[in-house]
């Protein structure tokens with residue numbers, strides 16, 4: 001009896017060691033989001049650069065447009081996952097400035113078409129000018145980057161020049177079809 005228990009204890013200890021090792025290995029890859037105030041400060045660092053660029057770029061009149069990602073870019077999805085998610089203040093400010101300077105404001109998201117009306121209402125309810133909203137088509141399983149790149153090409157096909165594309169994920173930004181890209185933080189995937 002005693003021996004069995006000892007073996008059980010050793011087995012348990014060994015198991016814990018294995019678990020411990022697994023946890024230790026996973027730790028560096030685990031993504032953690034900072035506090036909301038730190039996030040907003042990090043976002044503002046980037047939107048300040050985008051604002052300075054847009055003020056200069058939009059001085060040249062034309063059929064200009066900016067493209068915005070939605071989740072954790074235009075809306076505070078991670079920090080306020082509510083039915084009507086609040087706008088990210090510095091991004092809303094940027095969108096309004098771009099609109100006032102003559103640019104169209106397009107949203108390109110990986111959200112499904114199934115929630116188009118909820119998404120469009122959310123954007124307008126929190127104050128965004130919305131000139132277009134591109135979403136993942138129904139029954140489409142392509143990578144997000146493929147769909148988003150196609151969406152920007154379609155905006156260009158309408159005669160727009162996309163002067164800036166702003167998102168928090170590389171899949172929002174890779175693939176071209178924008179004069180400049182601005183990467184907001186995603187903290188190694190903690191913010192989708």
Ligand SMILES: [Mg+2]
Pocket residue numbers: 069070071072073167168169191192
């Ligand atoms: Mg996003």
